[in-house]
């Protein structure tokens with residue numbers, strides 16, 4: 393039986409992935425870990441307070457629970473890392489090296505580590521961005537993800553480490569808030585809509601970015617970890633696509649339910665980050681190699697987000 397450790401389990405992806413993995417593989421087989429204490433459902437299962445940059449502590453948790461697989465979700469995202477470049481680089485790379493080394497030393501046998509559309513840069517073709525193309529990221533986060541991809545592939549080639557990865561676009565879910573990303577506006581906007589509050593967007597109205605509903609991201613993550621080894625032909629990271637939209641298009645999609653919902657635009661430093669990223673992604677390799685296919689488009693996601701956030705708001709009131 394596989395025993396799973398999740399690093400960064402209290403974050404936006406971690407909190408949903410932990411519950412999905414516990415449902416699929418049994419609560420006792422999924423150990424969540426984070427620097428912060430767990431809240432809600434996350435606390436109902438094995439949990440360790442863990443700093444993923446502390447290799448001795450990480451190894452001790454791996455040995456204590458006889459861990460075989462690690463999902464490494466610790467990262468400082470794009471906007472926050474621009475404000476803390478050295479810390480962002482150090483957190484993103486040190487924690488990745490520790491996990492890769494644990495696999496190289498055969499303490500664990502499989503790793504999931506997410507990359508991001510942030511690996512692309514201003515000279516990357518912005519439409520239908522291919523899997524293999526020019527990559528010149530100009531953010532600390534993007535540089536760390538691109539370097540991480542190179543190292544994952546290197547550890548696979550040289551040390552036969554079974555590391556698997558997808559390039560997450562902006563992720564949108566109603567259960568938790570993201571923190572420190574450039575695509576975060578697309579989560580905040582739904583919260584404002586159900587609260588009948590106006591929304592001030594930090595990106596300009598026509599800034600189109602690749603995005604994905606959380607359920608699709610969780611499926612991609614679990615699916616790539618389940619397929620037989622030989623199906624995973626790309627060991628840097630796979631492009632995956634869900635949908636692409638601009639703040640204006642998202643606003644219009646919300647207005648189908650909340651016609652009076654208002655938005656204003658005040659681009660800040662995150663605009664330059666968004667401008668350096670693709671608008672849409674070609675995910676042909678993921679579809680062909682391991683059967684990736686998303687289920688949510690913009691309007692289906694909008695309905696799901698609004699319905700669930702409304703229910704949560706009613707519970708609080």
Ligand code: AKB
Nearest residue numbers: 469470508573574575
């Ligand atoms: C961010 O905005 O930094 C992240 C990402 C695209 O990886 N959501």
